[in-house]
Amino acid sequence: MNISILYALAAAALFGASTPLAKCLGLSIHPVLLAGLLYLGSGVGLLAVRLLRDKGWQRPRLAPGEWPWLLGAIGFGGVLGPVALMLALTRTPAASASLLLNLESVLTALLAWVVFKENADRRIVLGMAVIVAGGVVLAWPGAGLQLHSLLGPLGVAVACLCWAIDNNLTRKVSASDALFLAGIKGLVAGAVNTALALLLGAQLPGLALLAPTLLVGLLGYGVSLVLFVLALRGLGSARTGAYFSTAPFLGAAIALLVLGEPVTASFWLAAALMAVGVWIHLTEHHAHEHQHEPMAHTHPHVHDEHHQHSHDFAWDGVEPHVHPHQHQPLRHSHAHFPDIHHRHDHP
Incomplete structure (x- = not known):
């Protein structure tokens, strides 16, 4: 199996587990502050690992033209996306939110195909359509179309759109150091969101809640993002998004088993549709003559x-x-x- 596929699946597993865990932690933390702390744990932890790896600070190997792509990715994926998701989790069961996060792969593929001109063949399009159908089933209010019942799912969809933009912008710089990319995104996004939450009157939690929050951020947002960047390098945006769409199933399973949330018929129907869509993506094969x-x-x-x-230096x-x-x-x-x-x- 392509190592990039393993990177994408491992990233999905870590991020999928973070969603219901974030909901547990968020019961007593302001949602904007929670988003900030999750990314702050990611940024501080990853940059510390980079310092240890490189035995000190090393200048990132980013070309001048790549910095706008990285800053855009930080803004959409590190600031707007987490805030939208944390607010949505206050109105949406964690299991449903986890499955709705499959929309990220759909939006990522659409942007990659339409805006960034990445190839997406018929299987990718068909898989996206099936995943969207599952999202519609899951988000449908069931007892009358009321605005308050749609705010949660809409918030998750906004978060998915932000992360889809982030994924495609990050693809532009994915050949660079993954630890630096993920670490600087976490540090900047975490600092901005935490500062904003404190200005809004939020209070930092005690160490007993702060430590596990930072740890969830390091693993679910930090390490997951490093693996995601490595997958982008080898698979491109649409395919990485397709593999990453397995994340919500793990999140939903944890929500059902750990949080004891109720299971409905629409939940299982949506899960089945999304599983079919993911399978279609995972079995896609692409080969043709091409020019480099x-x-x-x-x-x-x-x-x-x-x-x-050849090398113009001594190579061991x-x-x-x-x-x-x-x-x-x-x-x-x-x-x-x-x-x-x-x-x-x-x-």
């Missing part, structure tokens, strides 16, 4: 068929390794994803 254009970038790599280059033969390298034009055919080397147009 000249490209220069920096990322960890081995000397496979896409990395046949250890792979993978990292250095700036140039790709020459190449035309061939093989099964591939829209990774950092296969972002080409399709006839």
Whole structure:
């Protein structure tokens, strides 16, 4: 199995578990403050790991033109998305919110396909349609179309849209250091949301609640995001979003088993539809003859068929390794994803 698929599934597992856990923690924490603390735990923890890994601060290898993409990703995914989700969780059962988070993969794929011109074939489109159908079943109020009953699901949908924009913007910089990308996003987003919550009158919780909140943030938002960036590097936005859409099922299972939330017929119908949509995505296969254009970038790599280059420095033969390298034009055919080397147009 492609290692990028494992990265995406592991990211999904960590994030899926964080949703019902965040609802538990949020019972006594202001929702904006909860969003801030979750990301703050992510940012502080990941940047500390990066400092230890690099034995001190190392300058991030981001080109000047990549910073706007990263700042946009932080704004949508690190600030707006978490706040929308935390507010929605005050009006939505955790199990339903977990399944509705599948909409993130749908919106990610739509934006990747329509706006960023990433390939999404018929199976991706069909899978999205089935997942949307499950979301509609889950969000339908059942006893009259009342605004208050829709605010929670709509809030989750807004959070999914923010994260879909974030995913596509992060894809633009996914060849860079994943620890730095996830860490700086967590630190900035956490600081902004925490400061905003304190200005609104929220109070920091005691250490007994603060410590587990930061830990959930580190694992469910931080480590999960690092793995997600690695998956983006190898799969592209739409496919990574498809694999990541397995996250809500774990979250829903925890909500049902741990929180004891009631199970309805519409919940199981929505779960079945979403499971079919995810299966369609996971079984997609893409292969055709394609042209690689000249490209220069920096990322960890081995000397496979896409990395046949010489070195202008002494190399000890250890792979993978990292250095700036140039790709020459190449035309061939093989099964591939829209990774950092296969972002080409399709006839």
